[in-house]
Amino acid sequence: MLKTLLPYIKLYRHYVGLIILGVVLVLMALGASIFLLSLSGWFLSATAFVGVAGLYTFNYMLPAAGVRGAAIIRTAARYFERLVNHNTTFKILSYLRTTAFQKILPLSALQLQQYQKADLLNRFIADIDHLDHLYLRLFMPIISGLLITAAIYFSLSYFDQTVALVITLILLATILAVPLIFYQAGKSLGGQITQQQREYRQSLVSYLQGQAELTLFNARSHYRQRLDAIEQNWLLNQKKQANLLSLSTALILLIIGFMTLLIISLTANGIANFDRPIIALFIFLGLSCTEILAPIPGAFLFLGQVLGSAKRMNELMEQSPDIIFPDDGKVTDMTRCNIKIDDLAFTYPNQPFHVFEAVNVTIKQGEHIALIGKTGCGKSTLLSLFTRAWQPTKGNILLNDININQFDESTLRQLIVVIPQVITIFSDTLRNNLLIGNQHATDEQLIDVLRSVELDKLIESRDGLNLWLGESGRALSGGEKRRIGIARALLHNAPLVLMDEPTESLDAQTEQQILAILEKCYSEKTLILVTHRLIQNTLFDRTLMLENRQLTEVSAN
């Protein structure tokens, strides 16, 4: 168990200061709460004992001030404790998400292929969220519970050693033993809930995405029934978990009740040389211990779920990338790029057929190539070999006469810019969507680039570069999204431009406009543009066709 959780516990070293502050605030809130209830109990019974005669002799002011002070400290400490501990949790979670993302980023397409997108998303959202239980629900209540128990022992032993020892032992036994019982009770349930949540999310995404196919093949209601069955089982297990949680609360109340009875019987004959109201102080203190014990069984009840999530995250994060870039790669002229493809062959793993074999071609610096071929002939695959998303089965790709395996990652990324088929627009401003192309670009450069791709109208709006593009760029047309893609590529300023069907599904007029923009902006760059049909345009110097696993030249424009 510790081995599974260790990577996440280690993260806490980055936040030691905040964690100590959190523990101090929890202790203050708990301490003030216990002090408040015990003092109030003593105060009430002390005033009852002194009766009317006490009006002139009893000092009401001091305990009243103590009660008020403790109430104020409790409220303030609880507020700041929530603030600090939730803030720390968010920081830990965001660090974890960033670290996890950095770990999976270098994984090859082959390694990522084993995970469904919905599964990856579920790991990033639900599994990482579960890990916040570790800090907020597990470590914090246990650590603060043990520390406050020690404080109770030392304070009470001033009044009576035996009662102090009994209360401390009951508290310690509950803090240490009850969690183990509920951990065992909830372990397999937690694992099942994590698994069912994952299964449900994946199936739901597939169900929503596959509506058209499911309807066409009359499989919608069958699939829906399967989805409902998973949901029912998931809800059933959540109900069992909630029942266990209620049982744990009942058990804690039983322990507190038992402890209170024990305190009454031990203190019935008075405590040492102290007045009788001190008995009330002990009883109320016993009752207030509910605050220490209440969160503890619940923490361990969810531990099974936390462990399940930690295992799934570990599995993802422990992978090492199978495509390695050298640290000290070769250097080259970053302003130009010629290409030599030498005897290149590629087969997807576990597939019986080559996508292509023995591909040989030389492309000069500044040449513009149209790469055509039927759907599924391997055009996108060829482009993905340039970026090293996949490793060729045989042969080499050379840029500026250097094998791409010999460049470090940053050099290769600076040499190549890819404009994919689908341009991803983030739910962010126009500026931030463009800065993806070059983090250091100035506003002037962004505006120039937008003019080059004829998107001036976007900056003419009231918000200018702060224009909010909305989720997936909903406010933009298909053609405008492609232009944003070209604008990003222009900002990246790489000498080799790879474009995957940039005019697919656009009308003929917009297609011509986009090609004109490419001709204007990329006259000096080496360009390979993938399309599945022949495009007659002055942009292209040559057209290459991928057919029957071979690359052949079609014609010179």
Ligand SMILES: Nc1ncnc2c1ncn2[C@@H]1O[C@H](COP(=O)(O)OP(=O)(O)OP(=O)(O)O)[C@@H](O)[C@H]1O
């Ligand atoms: N990850 C993968 N694993 C296995 N086979 C794949 C994978 N990706 C693509 N393929 C297969 O490899 C072949 C080439 O696919 P690719 O996407 O490169 O074709 P394409 O020419 O770009 O097609 P389109 O014009 O439709 O985009 C296809 O038969 C496809 O089914």
